[in-house]
Amino acid sequence: MSTFRLAVEIDGDGAHPAAWRRANHAPNQLLTPRRVRDTARIAENAGFALVTLDDDLLPPGAAPNIAGRIGSVERAGFVAAATTVLGVAPVVSTTYAEPFHVSSQLATIDHISNGRAGWLVSTTPAPEAARAWGRPVVTGDADQTREARDSVQVARDLWDSWEDDAVIRDVATSRYLDRDRLHYIDFTGETFAVKGPAIVPRPPQGQLVVLAPAALLPADQVDVALITAPTLETLRATAATTEAPRTFVDLEVALDTPTTTAAARVADLNQHAPWPNTNRLRYLGPPAGLIDLITDLADIVDGVRLHPLVLDEDITVLSRIVLPALFRARTAQRPLPGSSLRGTLDLPRPTNRFASSDRAASTRSSR
Amino acid sequence: MTRTDPTDVPRPDAQLHFGVFFQGVNHWTIWSDPASGSQIDPASYARVAQTAERGLFDAFFLGEGLRLREVDGLIHDLDVAGRPDAITQLAALAAVTDRIGLVSTSNTTFNEPPDLARRLSGLDLLSEGRAGWNVVTTDNAWTGANFRRGGYLDHADRYRRAEQFLTAARAIWDSWTDNAVATTNDETWLAPDAITRVREHTAQFDIDLVPTLPRSAQGHPVIFQAGDSSEGRDFAARNADVIFSAHGTDFDDALAFAVDIRTRLRAAGRPDDDLRILPGTEIIIGRTEAEAAEKARYVRLEQVTPATALAIAGLLWNIDLADRDADGPLPAEDPVIIENTGAFGARRIADPRATIATWREQAEANGWSLRETVIALGPQRGHVGTPAGLAEKFAHFVRHGAIDGFNVSPYLIPDGLDDIVELLVPELQDRGIYPTEYAGTTLREHLGLRPPLTHRAIGTPTRKTG
Numbered sequence: 001m002s003t004f005r006l007a008v009e010i011d012g013d014g015a016h017p018a019a020w021r022r023a024n025h026a027p028n029q030l031l032t033p034r035r036v037r038d039t040a041r042i043a044e045n046a047g048f049a050l051v052t053l054d055d056d057l058l059p060p061g062a063a064p065n066i067a068g069r070i071g072s073v074e075r076a077g078f079v080a081a082a083t084t085v086l087g088v089a090p091v092v093s094t095t096y097a098e099p100f101h102v103s104s105q106l107a108t109i110d111h112i113s114n115g116r117a118g119w120l121v122s123t124t125p126a127p128e129a130a131r132a133w134g135r136p137v138v139t140g141d142a143d144q145t146r147e148a149r150d151s152v153q154v155a156r157d158l159w160d161s162w163e164d165d166a167v168i169r170d171v172a173t174s175r176y177l178d179r180d181r182l183h184y185i186d187f188t189g190e191t192f193a194v195k196g197p198a199i200v201p202r203p204p205q206g207q208l209v210v211l212a213p214a215a216l217l218p219a220d221q222v223d224v225a226l227i228t229a230p231t232l233e234t235l236r237a238t239a240a241t242t243e244a245p246r247t248f249v250d251l252e253v254a255l256d257t258p259t260t261t262a263a264a265r266v267a268d269l270n271q272h273a274p275w276p277n278t279n280r281l282r283y284l285g286p287p288a289g290l291i292d293l294i295t296d297l298a299d300i301v302d303g304v305r306l307h308p309l310v311l312d313e314d315i316t317v318l319s320r321i322v323l324p325a326l327f328r329a330r331t332a333q334r335p336l337p338g339s340s341l342r343g344t345l346d347l348p349r350p351t352n353r354f355a356s357s358d359r360a361a362s363t364r365s366s367r
Numbered sequence: 368m369t370r371t372d373p374t375d376v377p378r379p380d381a382q383l384h385f386g387v388f389f390q391g392v393n394h395w396t397i398w399s400d401p402a403s404g405s406q407i408d409p410a411s412y413a414r415v416a417q418t419a420e421r422g423l424f425d426a427f428f429l430g431e432g433l434r435l436r437e438v439d440g441l442i443h444d445l446d447v448a449g450r451p452d453a454i455t456q457l458a459a460l461a462a463v464t465d466r467i468g469l470v471s472t473s474n475t476t477f478n479e480p481p482d483l484a485r486r487l488s489g490l491d492l493l494s495e496g497r498a499g500w501n502v503v504t505t506d507n508a509w510t511g512a513n514f515r516r517g518g519y520l521d522h523a524d525r526y527r528r529a530e531q532f533l534t535a536a537r538a539i540w541d542s543w544t545d546n547a548v549a550t551t552n553d554e555t556w557l558a559p560d561a562i563t564r565v566r567e568h569t570a571q572f573d574i575d576l577v578p579t580l581p582r583s584a585q586g587h588p589v590i591f592q593a594g595d596s597s598e599g600r601d602f603a604a605r606n607a608d609v610i611f612s613a614h615g616t617d618f619d620d621a622l623a624f625a626v627d628i629r630t631r632l633r634a635a636g637r638p639d640d641d642l643r644i645l646p647g648t649e650i651i652i653g654r655t656e657a658e659a660a661e662k663a664r665y666v667r668l669e670q671v672t673p674a675t676a677l678a679i680a681g682l683l684w685n686i687d688l689a690d691r692d693a694d695g696p697l698p699a700e701d702p703v704i705i706e707n708t709g710a711f712g713a714r715r716i717a718d719p720r721a722t723i724a725t726w727r728e729q730a731e732a733n734g735w736s737l738r739e740t741v742i743a744l745g746p747q748r749g750h751v752g753t754p755a756g757l758a759e760k761f762a763h764f765v766r767h768g769a770i771d772g773f774n775v776s777p778y779l780i781p782d783g784l785d786d787i788v789e790l791l792v793p794e795l796q797d798r799g800i801y802p803t804e805y806a807g808t809t810l811r812e813h814l815g816l817r818p819p820l821t822h823r824a825i826g827t828p829t830r831k832t833g
């Protein structure tokens with residue numbers, strides 16, 4: 001088992017739909033660079049290995065709750081430039097987006113962060129998303145899964161479409177590029193085709209860390225499977241059958257703060273809107289109990305992604321009490337300065353799927 | 368050189384605006400010089416943007432290409448290539464700069480308005496009102512091979528789609544009422560009825576969405592446009608805040624372009640001063656005229672290597688000249704005339720036979736080799752001189768209304784702006800044609816633009832610029 005790592009979702013004001021009512025900032029400060037930067041830096045200083053940034057083209061919630069959200073890719077680019085060791089993984093849905101653009105955007109985040117980027121793959125089943133995009137609706141699990149699979153395939157192919165040493169700067173022959181180290185991907189799926197090569201050079205990690213809900217994608221497309229399980233028993237069962245190289249479990253947390261119990265905070269927010277049951281593992285209570293729970297999880301999975309009830313409140317308790325205790329006990333570790341996200345997750349840097357072909361085969365790709 | 372009497376010109380108070388264009392793809396960027404840095408390292412982007420900001424530039428500008436360039440079916444390998452997604456890279460620069468505008472070139476053919484408008488809004492919010500969008504179109508199936516949409520958009524349809532795209536984008540940007548988000552945690556997060564649903568049913572789009580972002584400090588991203596065709600100029604006159612033109616080297620050519628644009632602006636019902644004209648240019652500076660000329664000679668030789676000279680001539684002749692001698696004479700044969708596939712981007716040569724006739728005549732008269740001919744007569748732009756000489760020249764251009772400034776392409780990354788910021792900017796400031804501080808915090812304020820076209824009833828110019 002690899003080193004246990006901690007991730008946190010930092011979209012909006014927290015996991016509860018009414019979380020904004022207990023936030024430390026005014027609602028009109030949510031969609032500002034200061035808020036985005038501060039939240040990421042708090043997570044980085046606390047020792048999280050990774051932040052995820054939830055997203056979709058559709059609104060994040062319904063009235064009277066949060067109606068606004070800056071795109072995850074734009075936030076991730078900004079956060080990557082404002083941090084130094086934190087992994088950054090935007091949620092990007094595959095259902096209607098252009099795979100070529102998604103691949104370029106994600107590769108760019110990896111360059112900006114010097115190799116700290118991931119991609120949390122999602123799908124958008126809601127039919128109103130098709131109307132919002134102005135595209136034919138993609139209905140049914142099978143079609144949603146196909147778009148996800150093909151989009152990830154294209155992104156991964158494009159990331160390898162430049163070999164690491166494609167820029168040669170060969171003054172003697174006036175060539176900046178070696179075109180034999182650039183590859184057409186020639187992907188043809190059921191609903192789209194992409195020629196390639198990428199317009200962005202190969203990402204520093206070679207391939208970004210691809211995270212996806214367990215069972216959405218074939219195991220060989222995924223680096224980290226995110227497991228949703230309501231109990232430890234179901235988590236154990238799912239983890240045992242998940243084939244991805246790494247597994248993380250999603251865990252919703254509401255912690256006692258120095259002034260208010262978790263139960264009282266939840267009750268306060270539930271007056272405004274119920275906290276929906278997402279089927280994720282959920283913990284309410286004192287920090288000590290969370291430390292024990294995460295210690296147990298470390299025997300089952302490779303990491304945990306926390307969904308704090310209210311970011312401003314819970315992340316303070318996490319960074320002052322919970323994470324330091326886990327680091328002291330060596331249950332979990334901070335990411336090391338200079339490490340890529342793959343390095344932090346003990347994932348190897350992949351060889352290039354096109355580079356292994358011999359030079360004769362690359363004649364095809366240079367035409 | 369004597370100083371122009373600043374009162375005896377059409378625009379005595381005119382100010383010069385600078386943008387910097389980090390090109391990423393093409394032969395103007397020298398990669399062979401030891402000082403030439405990475406084209407993808409984020410440090411290169413930060414270094415250029417921060418130098419430009421030190422020099423009070425209005426904007427940092429990124430281009431876009433959605434397919435690697437090819438010649439005769441082979442990936443073009445002589446020029447710098449491989450660059451970041453523009454909006455994503457600019458979002459990173461928003462975190463390491465404070466004032467400079469951040470302009471993305473983004474395509475209307477291979478994007479959808481709900482997605483792209485939201486991405487630009489996100490950049491505008493993260494930069495607190497510094498985003499710009501250079502609106503470009505594509506009409507070829509060659510680029511479409513990378514996209515779901517695929518296929519070919521008819522040349523005439525590309526501006527129709529662009530215009531409908533802009534209309535949809537503006538509706539999305541205007542969908543939230545101002546100050547609609549609560550200022551305390553005990554109201555509703557958003558004022559009731561603060562969002563107008565956007566429904567666009569046009570020939571190109573069928574969208575119906577609830578947008579997720581408010582307007583930024585500058586209202587909308589600033590709209591740039593670079594098309595040079597008559598259609599492109601009319602599109603700019605109707606829609607753009609800034610034209611990134613190709614007419615900034617020769618004064619008469621620049622003035623004729625500016626006069627043409629102002630005529631089109633008036634026809635579109637907009638005031639003469641409603642649009643800034645920023646030609647793309649190179650600026651090569653020496654402490655003496657001789658030093659400047661020597662530097663320019665070096666730059667041209669590095670840009671136009673023997674292989675690049677053959678590639679440029681090959682495009683003109685439409686013949687593969689790669690095995691010819693660049694230091695020998697021009698090709699003896701006639702050009703091959705075929706329809707452009709778009710594979711080499713927008714580089715279309717209108718009348719190859721006439722251009723070749725001029726090249727032959729000049730080469731013969733001057734005894735030039737093919738490479739020397741390409742350097743002298745090939746794709747050209749730029750200004751060469753001393754800081755004082757260039758400042759006088761630019762004062763003449765801007766005060767006579769030929770330009771509003773330049774979008775400068777450094778020939779070296781990342782240090783190519785240093786001479787301009789350290790040597791030229793003080794000379795311009797001395798002459799009163801360049802700001803000594805940023806006019807405000809938004810790109811719209813830097814450029815002295817009025818509020819967005821859809822908001823004219825509620826505002827006036829943010830700053831007069833002559």
